[in-house]
Amino acid sequence: MSPILQATGLVKHFDELKAVDGVSFEIGQGETYGLLGPNGAGKTTSISMIAGLLEGDAGDVTVNGEQITTSSTKGKGSIGLVPQELAIYPDLTGEENLLFFGRLYGMSGSDLDSRTDEVLDVVGLADRRDDLTKEYSGGMKRRLNIGIGLLHKPKLLILDEPTVGVDPQSRNAILESVESLSGEGMAVLYTTHYMEEAERLCDRVAIIDEGKIKAEGTRRELVSMVGQKDRVKLTGGGALGSAADSVLQLEGVTEASASDHGLHILAVDASSPRSFPESRKQAQTSPVSR
Ligand SMILES: Nc1ncnc2c1ncn2[C@@H]1O[C@H](COP(=O)(O)OP(=O)(O)OP(=O)(O)O)[C@@H](O)[C@H]1O
Ligand SMILES: [Mg+2]
Structure with missing residues (x-):
């Protein structure tokens, strides 16, 4: 037509x-x-x-x-x-x-x-x-x-x-x-x-x-x-700078930065377990509450 x-x-x-x-x-x-x-x-x-x-x-x-x-x-x-x-x-x-x-x-x-x-x-x-x-x-x-x-x-x-x-x-x-x-x-x-x-x-x-x-x-x-990425915002306190550095090491995470009250993270397929393996998730994000 x-x-x-x-x-x-x-x-x-x-x-x-x-x-x-x-x-x-x-x-x-x-x-x-x-x-x-x-x-x-x-x-x-x-x-x-x-x-x-x-x-x-x-x-x-x-x-x-x-x-x-x-x-x-x-x-x-x-x-x-x-x-x-x-x-x-x-x-x-x-x-x-x-x-x-x-x-x-x-x-x-x-x-x-x-x-x-x-x-x-x-x-x-x-x-x-x-x-x-x-x-x-x-x-x-x-x-x-x-x-x-x-x-x-x-x-x-x-x-x-x-x-x-x-x-x-x-x-x-x-x-x-x-x-x-x-x-x-x-x-x-x-x-x-x-x-x-x-x-x-x-x-x-x-x-x-x-x-x-x-x-x-x-x-x-x-x-x-x-390309599609997911933006994840975590709120909390503590050693946010080093938490951001650690999160950035995780598979699928392309950006991680600390803000006044938490972390901003950009990740490929953030809901996938591959991006945040259970054991590491616990350890790496402990200073921050979701
Ligand atoms: N009659 C005009 N004389 C001179 N410049 C013009 C004229 N009409 C538009 N422009 C210029 O042409 C460009 C495109 O303008 P246009 O109005 O098409 O934009 P737009 O995408 O519709 O923007 P908006 O979302 O603000 O409506 C702008 O830089 C504008 O200043
Ligand atoms: Mg217009």
Whole structure:
């Protein structure tokens, strides 16, 4: 099956700064793809080119088989963009915002009414539909922002850091909505700098920094690239420096350091008995209580 999104060789300079430096990736139907990277990595700039809002210096984007440029209109109907900055009208109610944006998407009549009801349910705002959005909490505004991107049932939903600045409960509600969308076959491009969000939501993740994709793959593939280690924290007192030195001699331990109140240890497969043979475990860690 051909991918919903194909982005190839995206490049964007801002004067001397190369904000996006040859970014390429694909997203298939029903796949949630994460762009994980720190502030300034080039996530929003890449997304802006993918959505046809920003002209790149090089590269090619197709969505659902249609080429996307700043002047194209055809393929853009397949994209739903949830921008990093909120894009809702504070003096309209939640429902009025959805109806307004729905009309911009060319929807009308009972189609728009029933889709508005569905979207309010998906984002958990049905009971607040008649309230002005300036009276919404930050998390509610974020959820409405997502709802607007969903209205026209896009083939590709792009979410740019949708959980920044929301409380854990709203964050969970947003993540649950996103999980249910990919279940319906929508392709989702999700940017975040939270590792745990990428891990929970995304089928594949690209790690982006300084405008370049540094690594890409499923969680398992990424872990196998860097190797997985367990971090063990022991709390206690005593001769922590020499305890750290002793622990470092144990098989599988790659790092051991003393802190004010215990030891920090990095080990390969820490739960394996091979790493901490019973007899040595007793002797080596005796000054420290777990
Ligand atoms: N319009 C612009 N003019 C000049 N520089 C820009 C512009 N937009 C972005 N940049 C620069 O491009 C780089 C990438 O920015 P971008 O917004 O794509 O990062 P990001 O990964 O989305 O970061 P964040 O997580 O903070 O949103 C940054 O160094 C930023 O300062
Ligand atoms: Mg950004």
